[in-house]
Amino acid sequence: MRALVLHGPDDLRLEEVPVPVPGPGEVVLRVTGALTCATDAKMMRQGGHPALPPNPAPFGHEACGVVASVGEGVTGVAEDDEVVVANSAPCGACPPCAAGRPSLCESIVYLSGAFAEYLRVPARIVQRNMLPLPPGLPPRRAAMVEPLACAVRGTERVQAGAGDEVVVLGGGVQGTLIAGLLAGRGCLVTLCDPHEARRERAIRFGAVRALDAPRDPAAVQAVKAAHGGGRGPAAVVEAVGRPEAWEAAVAIARPGGEVLLYGGCAAGTTVTLPTFPLHYQELAIRGSYHHTPDAVREALARLAANDAPYDELIGDEIALEQVADVLRAGSGEKRPVRTAP
Template identity: 40%
Template sequence: MTAEMTAAVLYGKEDLRLEQVAIPEACKGEIIVQVGAALTCGTDLKVYRRGYHAAMGKPPMLFGHEVAGTVVEVGDTVSKFHVGDRVVPLNSAPCDVCFFCRHGQQNLCEDLLFNNGAYAEYLRVPARIVEKNTLLIPDCIPFEHAALTEPLACAVRGFEESGAKAGDTMIVIGAGPLGLMLMHVAELAGVSVIAVVKRADQVEVARIFGARDVLRLDQVGDIVLAARTLTPSARGADVVIEAVAVPETWEWAVDMVRKGGVVNFFGGPPSGTKVQLDTNRLHYGDITLKASFHHTPATCRTAFDLVTSGRFKCAEYITGRVGLEEISKVFPRMMVRSGSVRDIKTAVFPGGRLV
């Protein structure tokens, strides 16, 4: 008789169910991880709303991808990890042989391998991720902190791609989980951060994660003018990162950056979204427009170092804790903003809620 575990399975739009499924077994090169903690994520919320993700999988599918835990089984040929090791397996790994990998763009890999199933008691980690993108966790780091590595790696890559350096001024539009990470990464690098937020509860949390100044949309008439006024000589920011993913904020970003500056369209809008930009300002302002997607093994390791060094405010970032049995209630709550300053990211514990 096949042993079973509890796992969250996504069947379609807003249809997430807890079920008993077979505990995975490790094939050649793979490991099985007993999940110590998994984290909620904006990408998971998008998939929950839409019912699928073209790259990450189609329903019915195991769900969740930010995770850390303990190795309980290793497959043949695995030598880097052993039973009992505490690890954070990232949610993807590149092939390292395609055109994009060979051109230093592993995040665009033509055969980027994704892995899901974090909201479960056990997780199978494919051989490629075991080999290229699984990291040993020091004993002193809680699982829920280590699991922050994946989203933080995306923020690190967004920051690095923007070319910001110590002493620069950066505007971050949006104070969702990734917007806050971008603020904190920038602050740790010595960048002066101006945050543009929507709600009153986001003001304090933006300051916690490094914003020098915070602008609330409902308190200013002209958000572009207000943001530029806070920059040196009101010339605009050296870098503007858009982390909301709507056309209006994309346009704001271009209007908030200085001549010669960089705009990073970090937020991922739905397919088919269009924006209108002032081409005169782009051309004569010599403005660089960029976008950054996902992470690479290198930025995963940079993010992991921020977490394990204690520099990143992990404890402040984990604002909710639930047992796995509560997961089907978590995503409906995420769809309705609570207005709570302590509502950033929830840790899910298969072994029961930890406090």
């Protein structure tokens, strides 16, 4: 079969490889839906990632498919079943898992290899995070279960509720999904992004207002002043992944408010935070990483219900040959990848 394989920084190759054979507890899927992700672009640029096996590494982690073969000891799944897989599964036994924090699992198992005709699903994911495809859910939308599960997990870390003003910084896929989830909860969401098309899309996802991205201290103060009668919004979600946006998020929040630092920044970066609002204004700052099995199930139910215009986040289909160029261009849109010959 043909498969995309990562060999090093900016070295993603289309190769002829053997069709995977499932080991004990494993399942092999014929991929029917696979999507590109901003994380793929980062992995390709870096030439490796903690969520990838050592190079040469099978590539692509957002997938759904049809069960093609089943390994020894697998129960409850049969050939020809249509399934969705999350891109990881926690162990359920380590201290963070035992404490109810599976997104911090110390021995998490990741999925990789969706950009190929066939995908081997690790036993742990078969057991914990492989789910039947809900009837009527198109495979390419189902493959969005991982990014939406991350957004679901992120919004679980936000306490703001109905009637509360929330500012979301960043209108990429993640910022848009988060805006939609918070709007669905009744929050009054303002999304900030430099691109007009993304601002308009945020309104269709339920944001009540969309503003340009604040790029200097005066613009940051203007976003704050536009909320809470000048005091600032109840919550700010940073979904850009840059230190300056993290700092802006803290500057926009109102006294007693909350900040979710959601976007992952480049390794080794740091931020400078003012001590005054953290101490005298009791600002609550949280992070959010990855997702949980519960968030995966909620995300899949939402995709099946199509409770937001999710398909707007998915662009035109591309061939395996185009993936590297599309990731390099980094449009921010998700692209379905045609994996069948």
